[in-house]
Amino acid sequence: ARRFFVGGNFKMNGSLKTVKDIINGLNNAQLDPNVGMEVVVAPSAIYLVLARELLRKDVEVAAQNVFDKPNGAFTGEISVDQLKDAGVTWTILGHSERRVILQEENSFIATKTEAALKGGISVILCIGESLEQREASKTIDVVTSQLAAVAQCVQDWSDIVIAYEPIWAIGTGKVATTQQAQEVHLAIRKWLASNVSEQTSETTRIIYGGSVTDKNCKDLAKQPDIDGFLVGGASLKPACE
Numbered sequence: 001a002r003r004f005f006v007g008g009n010f011k012m013n014g015s016l017k018t019v020k021d022i023i024n025g026l027n028n029a030q031l032d033p034n035v036g037m038e039v040v041v042a043p044s045a046i047y048l049v050l051a052r053e054l055l056r057k058d059v060e061v062a063a064q065n066v067f068d069k070p071n072g073a074f075t076g077e078i079s080v081d082q083l084k085d086a087g088v089t090w091t092i093l094g095h096s097e098r099r100v101i102l103q104e105e106n107s108f109i110a111t112k113t114e115a116a117l118k119g120g121i122s123v124i125l126c127i128g129e130s131l132e133q134r135e136a137s138k139t140i141d142v143v144t145s146q147l148a149a150v151a152q153c154v155q156d157w158s159d160i161v162i163a164y165e166p167i168w169a170i171g172t173g174k175v176a177t178t179q180q181a182q183e184v185h186l187a188i189r190k191w192l193a194s195n196v197s198e199q200t201s202e203t204t205r206i207i208y209g210g211s212v213t214d215k216n217c218k219d220l221a222k223q224p225d226i227d228g229f230l231v232g233g234a235s236l237k238p239a240c241e
């Protein structure tokens with residue numbers, strides 16, 4: 001069975017005070033050890049060290065991005081080794097906000113994924129289609145080509161969690177239906193079986209993101225190919241989760 005995975009992506013939100021409040025909320029929350037889910041929080045880079053210092057040890061910390069070069073003259077970037085130095089064990093890569101607003105290409109996301117994995121940082125790899133692409137029936141083409149770019153650089157997918165985040169569902173309150181999400185998750189799993197390996201297809205966590213709340217998460221979690229969530233807005237409420 002695949003271990004259920006819940007990530008909180010704070011995006012460019014929060015302050016020293018509110019990040020501390022969220023961490024206190026998490027530190028006092030009951031995470032049922034029987035459920036044994038993996039919980040990861042991704043604050044802005046400036047709060048990563050603080051988060052790792054204050055957060056309970058059974059919750060991991062993720063960056064929202066990492067660069068693909070080891071060190072040097074890359075103003076504004078953060079390296080894999082710097083993340084490790086701070087006790088950060090995961091990074092989000094390929095979020096649609098970076099693909100669209102920062103114009104990150106598939107190939108760049110692939111080299112960053114390769115660098116993170118080589119350096120021992122696990123990757124939450126985000127993929128997903130726009131509304132226009134969905135309406136043109138291109139959803140599966142889009143997500144599989146996003147995966148194919150990574151597969152050119154990466155053979156071992158055991159430290160990757162795939163986050164399917166349809167762009168039209170992010171921050172809109174328009175969550176994908178259980179059928180819409182399950183259909184794409186199953187297609188991703190089939191793609192992994194044909195293009196990586198049967199074993200990778202069976203073991204890789206495929207999580208859903210896009211307007212997930214405490215109300216709609218239960219039905220989504222019942223779908224056979226949904227192995228967790230990447231939560232944006234709702235992860236900023238300290239008492240939630």
Ligand code: 13P
Nearest residue numbers: 009170171210211232233
């Ligand atoms: P929302 O949960 O705010 O829709 O954001 C989802 C997301 O982009 C997580 O990475």
